[in-house]
Amino acid sequence: MPAVGVRLVPMGLLTKPALDEVLSLGCACGGTKLEFDTYVDGRFTLLGGEQYGPVVWAYKGETFVDGVFRISCASCKKRLFESEVCPRCNAQAGLATALAAEGRLAVPRACPRCKAQTLSYTAMLPARVVYEGQRPQKARGTVEMGEEGFHGLRVDCKACGVLATVAPGCPLCAAPGPLRDRPD
Numbered sequence: 210m211p212a213v214g215v216r217l218v219p220m221g222l223l224t225k226p227a228l229d230e231v232l233s234l235g236c237a238c239g240g241t242k243l244e245f246d247t248y249v250d251g252r253f254t255l256l257g258g259e260q261y262g263p264v265v266w267a268y269k270g271e272t273f274v275d276g277v278f279r280i281s282c283a284s285c286k287k288r289l290f291e292s293e294v295c296p297r298c299n300a301q302a303g304l305a306t307a308l309a310a311e312g313r314l315a316v317p318r319a320c321p322r323c324k325a326q327t328l329s330y331t332a333m334l335p336a337r338v339v340y341e342g343q344r345p346q347k348a349r350g351t352v353e354m355g356e357e358g359f360h361g362l363r364v365d366c367k368a369c370g371v372l373a374t375v376a377p378g379c380p381l382c383a384a385p386g387p388l389r390d391r392p393d
Contacts, residue, residue, distance in 0.1 A: 222292040236287055242284065243282060244280070245273075245338045246280075247337075249266060250266070252264070254327060255328040258316055279291050283341075296381065303381065307382045309358070310358070312332070312359050313361070313376055315361075317373070322369045328372070330364055332359060333381060334358065336350050
């Protein structure tokens with residue numbers, strides 16, 4: 210049970226019952242292979258300010274569903290679900306802002322305290338997941354670091370701890386919120 214005064218805020222507009230319905234019905238064309246476009250958390254290593262290695266997805270089922278802004282049939286491309294609100298704070302027309310905006314969190318070349326060049330960077334980025342009645346395929350990011358739609362959340366140094374976090378407000382569209390905590 211939430212603490213007194215804590216307001217639990219649903220993020221995306223896709224609910225678990227609506228998701229279950231889309232999965233059970235599939236598409237009118239008979240297609241059962243679905244493409245999910247979602248904003249999800251990912252982490253990767255920075256080495257000298259450049260991405261080193263792949264994104265390690267850091268979302269759970271609930272945050273995946275929260276971030277879904279489009280479900281399409283892979284066969285006929287019909288959209289089975291679509292939302293234009295920000296998937297993080299539900300600001301009206303926030304999705305377009307999130308997809309078109311550059312991230313507000315700088316990408317450091319090194320830790321300003323200990324000068325370590327290897328840092329951890331956590332971001333929210335749009336990704337596509339394909340599902341065909343079994344286990345979903347692995348998420349694939351649809352933007353790269355530095356491109357519009359890629360939004361840094363946090364930079365960590367193994368030796369010094371948290372170095373920086375995104376400015377207050379929604380990390381995707383900069384609206385004031387309210388926001389729900391993200392997974393660690």
